[in-house]
Amino acid sequence: MASRSFGRITVTTPDLDDPGLYLSLVETLENPRGIVQDFAYGDADLRSLALTGVQLITGRVSDVRAERVRFESLNLHGVEIIGSELGSLHWSEGRLTRVHFRDCRLMGATLDGVVLDDVLFEECRLDYATVRKVRAGGPVAFVGCAFTEGTFTDCDLSGAVFSDCGLRLTEFGGGRYRGVDLRGSDLSRxxxxxxxxxxxxxxxxxxxxxxxxxxxxxxxxGDD
Known part of the structure; x- marks a missing residue:
């Protein structure tokens, strides 16, 4: 099981390179049963991507570019999302467990009522994002991410880590931030x-x- 440590927390990340694991290529993340498992999905240019009530379990999403993204009650477990651009992302409800976002553009995203547990955002652009009622149910780390003019409202991010993040004009509204680790990030604005x-x-x-x-x-x- 793979893991990464940041400050006082350790985030368990997906281990998709296990020699005993085989990921099947899929053409869509939709499934009539509502579950997509052991999958690889990528290299797609989409006008829209909408998923409701789906569970994505053990898989990799890579190089996906979508102009408009809507997720409702979408649960992820053991998933990597790499090098993708999820435009106008609106994600309401759902739980993310052992999820790794890397080199993704999520500018202007809205995360509403999502639970994060062992989740790592690494080198992601989250400028102008609205993060509302999001709860850290386990270790959460943002590493090398940009949150220019982002907004956090009514969140419980207790114990989360923001390491080497750009927080220019980022607003932390009412919520719970006890133990949040801001070391290494510019807090001046x-x-x-x-x-x-x-x-x-x-x-x-x-x-x-x-x-x-x-x-x-x-x-x-001033002194005048």
Missing amino acids: IRGVANLAEVRIDPGQHADLAQALVGELGITI
């Missing part, structure tokens, strides 16, 4: 500083938080 009680930062980052708070409150510093 984040918003919602008052909501980040009990997070973890590097010794030098307190100045970034102070700068962000001054900017958020519109404080003018």
Whole structure:
């Protein structure tokens, strides 16, 4: 079983290169039974991708480019999503377990009511994303991701890690962020500083938080 460690957490990731595992190529992620298992799906250009009530178990999605994506109650277990662009993604409800997003463009995405458990986002673009009522049910890490002008609202991301992430004008609204590890990320222009009680930062980052708070409150510093 593969795993990656970030700070105080260890994320269990899909081990799809196990010599005893065979992934069958599929042309669609839909199935009348609602389950797609041991699959490989990729190299597709789509105008739209919509899945409702489907379970994707043990598989790889790669090089998929879709202009409009709608997922409802979509559950993933042991899945890699690599090098894909999911345009106008709206994902409501569902649970992700042992899922690895790598080198994906999810700009403007909306994640609403999704549960994350052993989930790693690595080198992904999540600019302008809206993350609402998302709960970390297990280890969650964002590594080298961009969240420019993203918004977190009513989330429980307790213990999650944001490592080397771009958080320019990212807003942390009301929610639970206890133990969130922000070490290595630029905090100088984040918003919602008052909501980040009990997070973890590097010794030098307190100045970034102070700068962000001054900017958020519109404080003018001067001696005249």
